[in-house]
Structures are given as structure tokens and as C-alpha cells.
Amino acid sequence: MKQRYNSIPKYVRFLAFAVFFAATSTTLQAQSITLLAPNGGEAWLVDNYEEVSWTGQGLGNVMRLEFSPDGGGDWWYFGEVPSTPNGGSAMVGVPPFLSQNALLRITDLGNPTVSDISDATFTVSFPPISIYEPSSSSAVFANTLTYVNWTLYQQGITLLNAEISTDNGLTYTPLAQNLNAFLGSTYLILSETPANACILKLYDAEDPSTFALSQVFQVIPAPVYNITSPVEGQIVNVNSFLTISWNVQNLYGAENYIEFSPDNGETWEVIAYGMSQGTSGSVVWYTPNLSSDECLIRINDSYSLSSTDVSDVFTIMPYPETPICMVTVDSLTNQNVIIWEKPSSDLIADFLIYKETDEFNVYEVIDTVSYEDVPMVTDFDSNPAMRPYRYKIGFMDNENRVFPS
Structure with missing residues (x-):
């Protein structure tokens, strides 16, 4: 094999090496990433969801996000998001960092050298009102009181009005007025009928331009x-x-x-x-x-x-106790005779005699005996020589209420 390799002309070996080097270099150069948003000038609001988007070539399956509130001086881990080889996008929750000088960095988790940072800074501020419940994961039922929870970040808001949209924000219907803004929560019936794309709106009763929108949620039929x-x-x-x-x-x-x-x-x-x-x-x-x-x-x-x-x-x-004292066999008829104690009770009007059916532990009434009569019954359908039988005693009161055995 060595002699055969040496027999290859030098220019052919050089050409093969050049092709390999070029292919390798092309593969390395093809892996790149460009952050599209946030890329400068955006205004993010705490507790909201904002879109991060990027494009690239030869990217891995997972991107790492980092957030800097001070123009790149410090970086905080911000999560990981899935990606395609050519880029992607993800909705991310805005962190609670007030900043006029924020940056985002995105990095290929499989190749940390592939990374990009926002071209310019963006801002992060608190909204005047933030709605926590209902959210996209809340269980909201039609015609049912639903827990509504919010936080105020702007001073001067004392009363809130509430509206609901069941068409993903195209139209809104009033729900409640003059809610105490400082309470931070209440219960409202958000919709009397099921709907798939609902948004709750809370706004300052004195200034409707100051408002908050919930995440999109569903209203489903109540159990x-x-x-x-x-x-x-x-x-x-x-x-x-x-x-x-x-x-x-x-x-x-x-x-x-x-x-x-x-x-x-x-x-x-x-x-x-x-x-x-x-x-x-x-x-x-x-x-x-x-x-x-x-x-x-x-x-x-x-x-x-x-x-x-x-x-x-x-x-x-409490039921009166009515135990069976004895089950014996009548020597003349060869049939079972059931005899029981008669308890002292003003409740019992009639005794009910139960016999087990062919189904295990399932009983049916075979006779009724007045409380005034002798507590004894003959089971004329029995044949103790052929099989054993089981019996129970129940009773009925003067209102015909049945007390099972």
C-alpha cells in the first residue's frame, strides 16, 4: 500500500488535500448565527412575553440565551430554546431587571464560538399593570367565578375596570367596574359560554390608555x-x-x-x-x-x-339489633325454620326475612312477619339436604321505611 501511494503523482496528492481542506473550511465557515430581535430600540415590559428571533446556517438544536442589564458588563443566564439549522424564534418571559441599556446574547449550545449579541441596546421597564391570572395555563370555566390576580407598578391607580375578549382581542365586552386596584385580586365570571381565544383587559378607570392584557386563555365547559x-x-x-x-x-x-x-x-x-x-x-x-x-x-x-x-x-x-338466633330444620317437612330474637323497639313494625340468592352475598326478601307475631318463619323453598342457605333479618317501620339487614 505504501508503494502504491508513492506512485500517485505529487500534484494529484496536493489536489486531493486541497479539496479536503476546502470542504472542511466551507463546513466551518457555514456555521453562523445572526440575532434578529431584540436587536436595538425595543421596549420590553417585565412579566410580558417577548419574541427572540435569529437566523443562521448549520446551527445545532439548542440555543443558549443570556441577558445583560448593563450594556454587556454582566451577563445572566436566560434559558435555552430550540432551533433549526437555519434559525428560529421563541417567546420568552421578560426578566425583572429595570434597564435602559439591555442586551441579549444567543449562543449555539453545541458550539459556543457561534454567537451573536444585539447590535444596540433596548429597554426593560415595569408595565403600569401586570396580570398573572388568568394565564394560558389556567383552568377557566364558563359561567364560573374565576380567580383574577394582578400587580400594580404605577402609582396613582386606585380603581380598575375589566373587559373580556373572546375573539383574540378583536372586540372587548365590559365585565366589572371600579375594582379596588390595591387588593390585587378578585373573582369574576369571565364568560358565560366556552371560547377558545380569550383575553382579559384591566385598565385604569380614570385613564383607559393605561391598561394590561392577560395571556390568551380558553374558557371551557364546567363539570x-x-x-x-x-x-x-x-x-x-x-x-x-x-x-x-x-x-x-x-x-x-x-x-x-x-x-x-x-x-x-x-x-x-x-x-x-x-x-x-x-x-x-x-x-x-x-x-x-x-x-x-x-x-x-x-x-x-x-x-x-x-x-x-x-x-x-x-x-x-342506630338500627335495632335483630340477630338470627337459630336456623333449624323441621323434621316433618325437611325445610329450614328461621327463629330470631325480638328486640324491644318502638320503631319496628314488620320484620323482613332475607335469603341469599344463587348470586353470592345478594339477598332477597322471602317473607314478612309483624312485630306482634311470633318471630319465626319457615322457608318452604328450602331443601337443606341438597344445599346450605344463608339468611338475614331486616325490618320496616310504620312509615314503610325499609331498614336493610
Whole structure:
């Protein structure tokens, strides 16, 4: 191989080297970057989003941004943004640096020698008003009170008026007037209907030219809940498990919380935190040791303040104990006989005898016995020689309210 290489004429070897050097030099020279904006004269406002744009050749995938508030004396890391080989643009949050002499530097993260700085300085100042909420990431629901938060940077503003645009700023509709500017927050219904491109405007009530605009946000349908259990008139035993269930439409977030009132809504306490899955959800609650026929359950969405539902009134009370004393077999009929103790109670009008069906732990009423009668029932459909059976005792009061076993 060495002899073969030496046999190549010198001018050919020189030409090959020259071509390689030229190709390498072209590749190195092709990698460049030019900052387009900010490039001098811009007026940035703190808390706003401003565009940084650049062009170039052979750039990497990520650019590093640095900010100088003093004309290049000090540089502060400002973040990283994606790029194409030929340039790109990105919206960046304006840093809280007051400056009349600001510069921006952009550098290829993969090749720090490829860099550019604003040709001239630009300014950074505080706006008279800055809106923090709602923002582009806020959950804003139709016909629902929404948290609105702002900061004042200009003195002399005491009252604010609010307007809403649902068409990306083409038109605005009044929302509220004479809001206390110093409070910094309030709750407003921003739109009664869903909309995709909304902007909130807050302005000085004395000088409408002094204003702030929020980021563009969406207004979406509010979740709608319907409690399906407990139901109206249901009677639940104290110190027992009760399944609270619901249906929901327009679900935004799965989380919610459940409250209980023993006094028809006069007082409430949180008893559980629930999770919806799809269009429904449920939690199991252990009932307290109290007696009330004015009980309510309320479900509240964790995101939408107006998305709530209250159950119908139900009762929690201690059930009289009605244990089965004995299940025996009638020797003459070969059928089960159920005998139980009769508790002393003014509540019980009739006993309900439950028998387990062919489905495990599912019972149905097979007979009714008056409280005044002998507490005994024969199960004429039983055949203990063929299979075992399970029974439970419930009861019904004089108002025909059923107390499950």
C-alpha cells in the first residue's frame, strides 16, 4: 500500500488535500448565527412575553440565551430554546431587571464560538399593570367565578375596570367596574359560554390608555355532578359503610372532595376526597355515631368553584339489633325454620326475612312477619339436604321505611 501511494503523482496528492481542506473550511465557515430581535430600540415590559428571533446556517438544536442589564458588563443566564439549522424564534418571559441599556446574547449550545449579541441596546421597564391570572395555563370555566390576580407598578391607580375578549382581542365586552386596584385580586365570571381565544383587559378607570392584557386563555365547559347515592329517604345505620356515588359530565380533573351535613346544610365538614373515572366515581364512607333525619352529602370539584351537587335528604340512625338466633330444620317437612330474637323497639313494625340468592352475598326478601307475631318463619323453598342457605333479618317501620339487614 505504501508503494502504491508513492506512485500517485505529487500534484494529484496536493489536489486531493486541497479539496479536503476546502470542504472542511466551507463546513466551518457555514456555521453562523445572526440575532434578529431584540436587536436595538425595543421596549420590553417585565412579566410580558417577548419574541427572540435569529437566523443562521448549520446551527445545532439548542440555543443558549443570556441577558445583560448593563450594556454587556454582566451577563445572566436566560434559558435555552430550540432551533433549526437555519434559525428560529421563541417567546420568552421578560426578566425583572429595570434597564435602559439591555442586551441579549444567543449562543449555539453545541458550539459556543457561534454567537451573536444585539447590535444596540433596548429597554426593560415595569408595565403600569401586570396580570398573572388568568394565564394560558389556567383552568377557566364558563359561567364560573374565576380567580383574577394582578400587580400594580404605577402609582396613582386606585380603581380598575375589566373587559373580556373572546375573539383574540378583536372586540372587548365590559365585565366589572371600579375594582379596588390595591387588593390585587378578585373573582369574576369571565364568560358565560366556552371560547377558545380569550383575553382579559384591566385598565385604569380614570385613564383607559393605561391598561394590561392577560395571556390568551380558553374558557371551557364546567363539570356537572349528579349524586346518585345516597338517595332521598334512605336510612343508613350508624357506624356502617355507605357508598357515595355520582355521575359527572365535562370532567376536567379527576379530583374532588366530599362533605357531610347532619343539619340540612347548616354546617358542613369534609369527610372524603374522591376521584372520578370517566363519567362517574364513588367513595366508601364510614358513617358517624349520630341520629339525624336531616343528613346531606355534597360533592365539590377541585378546580371549578361552581361545580357542586347536594344529595337529597337521608337519615342516619342506630338500627335495632335483630340477630338470627337459630336456623333449624323441621323434621316433618325437611325445610329450614328461621327463629330470631325480638328486640324491644318502638320503631319496628314488620320484620323482613332475607335469603341469599344463587348470586353470592345478594339477598332477597322471602317473607314478612309483624312485630306482634311470633318471630319465626319457615322457608318452604328450602331443601337443606341438597344445599346450605344463608339468611338475614331486616325490618320496616310504620312509615314503610325499609331498614336493610
